[in-house]
Amino acid sequence: MRLTWLRTPLRIIAWMVYAALSLVIVYGVYRLIQFKGATYFFQALLDGLRLGFVYALIALGYTMVYGIVRLINFAHCDVFMVGAFSSYYAITSYGWGIVPAIILAMVVCIVLNIAIERMAYKPLRNAPRITALISAIGVSFFLEYFTALRFVFGADFLTYKRPFDVVVWNVLGLSISNITVIIVAVTLALLALLLYIINRTKVGKAMRATSQDATAARLMGIDIDRIITLTFGIGAALAGAAGVLYAIAFPQIWTFMGIMPGLKAFIAAVLGGIGNIAGAVLGSLLMGEIEVLTVSFVPFGSRIRDLVAFLVLIIVFLVKPTGILGEPQVEKV
Amino acid sequence: MSKKRFMVLSILMVVAMLLSACGPAVAPTAGDATKAPGGEAPAGDGTVYKVGLIVPLSGDAKTFGISTMNGVMMAVEEAKAEGFNIDILVEDGKCDAQEGTNAATKLITQDKVHYIIGAVCSSESLPVSVLAEQNKVVQITPPSTNPAVTVNEDGTVKQYVFRACFLDPFQGVVMAALAKELGATKAAILYDVSNDYVKGLAEYAKESFEQGGGEVAVFEAYTKNDTDFSAILSKVADANVDVIFLPDYYNKVNLIAQQIKEKGITATMIGGDGWDSSDLELDLMEGGYFSNHYSPQDPRDVVQNFVKNYQTKYNSMPDSFATLGYDAAKILIQAIQEAGTDDTTLVAQKMAAIQYSGVTGDISFDEQHNPIKKAAIIKISGGQTEFFKFVAP
Numbered sequence: 001m002r003l004t005w006l007r008t009p010l011r012i013i014a015w016m017v018y019a020a021l022s023l024v025i026v027y028g029v030y031r032l033i034q035f036k037g038a039t040y041f042f043q044a045l046l047d048g049l050r051l052g053f054v055y056a057l058i059a060l061g062y063t064m065v066y067g068i069v070r071l072i073n074f075a076h077c078d079v080f081m082v083g084a085f086s087s088y089y090a091i092t093s094y095g096w097g098i099v100p101a102i103i104l105a106m107v108v109c110i111v112l113n114i115a116i117e118r119m120a121y122k123p124l125r126n127a128p129r130i131t132a133l134i135s136a137i138g139v140s141f142f143l144e145y146f147t148a149l150r151f152v153f154g155a156d157f158l159t160y161k162r163p164f165d166v167v168v169w170n171v172l173g174l175s176i177s178n179i180t181v182i183i184v185a186v187t188l189a190l191l192a193l194l195l196y197i198i199n200r201t202k203v204g205k206a207m208r209a210t211s212q213d214a215t216a217a218r219l220m221g222i223d224i225d226r227i228i229t230l231t232f233g234i235g236a237a238l239a240g241a242a243g244v245l246y247a248i249a250f251p252q253i254w255t256f257m258g259i260m261p262g263l264k265a266f267i268a269a270v271l272g273g274i275g276n277i278a279g280a281v282l283g284s285l286l287m288g289e290i291e292v293l294t295v296s297f298v299p300f301g302s303r304i305r306d307l308v309a310f311l312v313l314i315i316v317f318l319v320k321p322t323g324i325l326g327e328p329q330v331e332k333v
Numbered sequence: 334m335s336k337k338r339f340m341v342l343s344i345l346m347v348v349a350m351l352l353s354a355c356g357p358a359v360a361p362t363a364g365d366a367t368k369a370p371g372g373e374a375p376a377g378d379g380t381v382y383k384v385g386l387i388v389p390l391s392g393d394a395k396t397f398g399i400s401t402m403n404g405v406m407m408a409v410e411e412a413k414a415e416g417f418n419i420d421i422l423v424e425d426g427k428c429d430a431q432e433g434t435n436a437a438t439k440l441i442t443q444d445k446v447h448y449i450i451g452a453v454c455s456s457e458s459l460p461v462s463v464l465a466e467q468n469k470v471v472q473i474t475p476p477s478t479n480p481a482v483t484v485n486e487d488g489t490v491k492q493y494v495f496r497a498c499f500l501d502p503f504q505g506v507v508m509a510a511l512a513k514e515l516g517a518t519k520a521a522i523l524y525d526v527s528n529d530y531v532k533g534l535a536e537y538a539k540e541s542f543e544q545g546g547g548e549v550a551v552f553e554a555y556t557k558n559d560t561d562f563s564a565i566l567s568k569v570a571d572a573n574v575d576v577i578f579l580p581d582y583y584n585k586v587n588l589i590a591q592q593i594k595e596k597g598i599t600a601t602m603i604g605g606d607g608w609d610s611s612d613l614e615l616d617l618m619e620g621g622y623f624s625n626h627y628s629p630q631d632p633r634d635v636v637q638n639f640v641k642n643y644q645t646k647y648n649s650m651p652d653s654f655a656t657l658g659y660d661a662a663k664i665l666i667q668a669i670q671e672a673g674t675d676d677t678t679l680v681a682q683k684m685a686a687i688q689y690s691g692v693t694g695d696i697s698f699d700e701q702h703n704p705i706k707k708a709a710i711i712k713i714s715g716g717q718t719e720f721f722k723f724v725a726p
Contacts, residue, residue: 166595
């Protein structure tokens with residue numbers, strides 16, 4: 001209260017910092033364009049965007065579950081893998097198209113993730129958070145190694161047959177494939193649907209209420225268990241779709257394929273502010289760009305792309321643990 | 334009660350899984366192995382030449398071991414049919430140094446073999462070669478590429494140890510020579526930095542291509558689990574290269590080739606024997622080349638007969654391991670026949686000076702007991718692999 005006079009100068013300083021940051025970014029982009037030409041730069045940007053959109057679908061699942069139950073669901077990346085595999089079988093064995101394959105993957109993942117929630121997390125609802133986290137890691141390993149068994153998916157690399165032909169358009173020197181278009185379109189459509197559910201429906205209202213204060217929400221008559229189940233279901237649906245899109249973009253699947261994209265999406269969710277939907281998307285796009293630009297412009301970039309990704313995580317934790325859009329957590333006493 | 338039943342059930346399941354996992358793959362070949370020592374009536378001078386075979390028959394490298402054994406067994410049976418008296422004893426080296434040592438110790442001290450064919454992995458061949466050298470047992474490894482297998486720590490060659498395959502530097506040089514023959518002046522090389530084999534091929538290809546006056550415009554490493562090559566390939570597209578060297582194994586090459594197509598890059602892809610798999614996506618590699626130990630389309634009689642006989646016997650195409658196993662066994666048999674005695678020192682001398690014409694080419698040995706031979710270049714065209722030519726570095 002007494003420091004009101006400080007507000008205006010602080011605001012001015014903040015704006016100056018923002019302006020300086022934007023200048024740095026603009027100058028950086030200018031230098032990068034100069035380095036190898038505009039086409040090269042924008043091509044990299046486009047590739048990063050494609051990767052970022054896939055990360056976004058995975059990151060949303062992490063962030064939503066975290067928002068509701070404060071649990072980082074490490075099995076999420078393996079649900080993503082199962083999504084890729086179920087669409088693989090639908091496409092190669094039954095000749096399904098892309099849309100039914102995505103829907104199938106989403107359904108399979110919903111069932112799987114809800115089952116995981118029932119068996120591995122629900123009994124631990126009142127246990128310390130670390131217990132549930134360890135349980136999540138256990139489920140993750142179980143899924144990876146169980147599906148690698150011969151009578152499940154097998155341990156081999158499988159080449160993913162896309163259910164459509166790849167078309168590459170040349171726009172102003174940039175090569176844009178229909179894969180990129182599909183990824184962006186599907187991600188945006190699912191994101192719109194998700195935002196609609198969260199902001200415009202009764203269930204969404206209940207989800208928001210639960211994430212704000214579970215106890216109060218329960219007192220208001222919200223069935224918390226149902227909401228949690230629903231959250232796991234929605235997150236899994238997004239992961240399933242992401243699995244299909246990732247497999248289409250990088251057409252090779254095996255049962256450990258989820259680990260790296262899962263970790264990167266997790267970093268993206270942390271970068272954007274874990275628990276925050278918009279933050280997850282923003283963080284994912286940034287992660288995609290950071291990775292691709294690192295490889296494109298940093299010497300030996302292809303060797304250190306993972307290093308840079310994890311460096312981002314460490315920097316976020318050190319500088320702003322709540323992420324770019326995250327609200328500081330108020331400790332409730 | 335229900336807990337007990339569950340335990341019994343799970344034990345049953347585990348047993349069933351184990352049986353189904355190992356059963357069909359090993360059984361027929363193991364049958365061959367045990368049949369062999371029964372032997373036929375001694376012919377000629379009556380000397381029975383005892384040969385030990387060490388290959389991995391379990392674990393990761395099992396399929397390599399079985400292929401190698403199949404090839405060796407074919408050579409042995411052909412020799413027997415010609416009246417050559419050979420007795421073969423098979424041991425599982427499990428692609429492991431300790432197991433390889435155990436197998437070699439057993440073969441040398443208990444079974445008193447004078448000759449060893451094997452092992453498959455360099456890690457098992459190395460300790461076996463030390464034992465073979467100490468005990469004056471002639472050893473020939475079909476596919477182990479580690480240079481140290483035939484060379485002592487002090488740099489001298491192991492008098493009794495040979496190999497049938499060419500080394501990694503050789504393939505890198507062959508890839509570069511091929512690129513030059515195709516008229517390429519500018520190349521990109523993409524390789525997995527975490528794999529010694531791939532890295533070796535890439536580095537030797539680069540060195541050799543540059544010595545030949547070419548320019549390596551893009552030399553990019555990636556790591557084992559990378560799936561997104563878009564940024565690296567942007568560099569390749571930007572550099573406008575003639576050829577792309579992809580010395581990695583087929584599954585990574587499939588993934589990279591897919592993305593090369595999407596980038597609209599039309600440069601010729603060149604690879605090494607890591608491409609040799611039925612899982613290689615030939616549509617994607619259209620117009621590409623890779624170096625290999627042999628080509629089933631090689632028109633020479635020795636190759637065609639081998640392929641035909643192998644197919645009738647094992648109902649599959651012989652892969653590189655089978656071929657190298659066959660040639661290794663043939664080299665050993667020819668050396669013994671030339672020596673005409675069971676004296677291993679003489680056999681080793683004969684082998685060092687051998688002139689052998691086999692499925693993987695005309696082979697003689699250099700002073701380090703590595704084979705001097707040409708690499709078969711295989712071209713991918715029309716969705717098929719076809720024999721292109723032999724290339725010497």
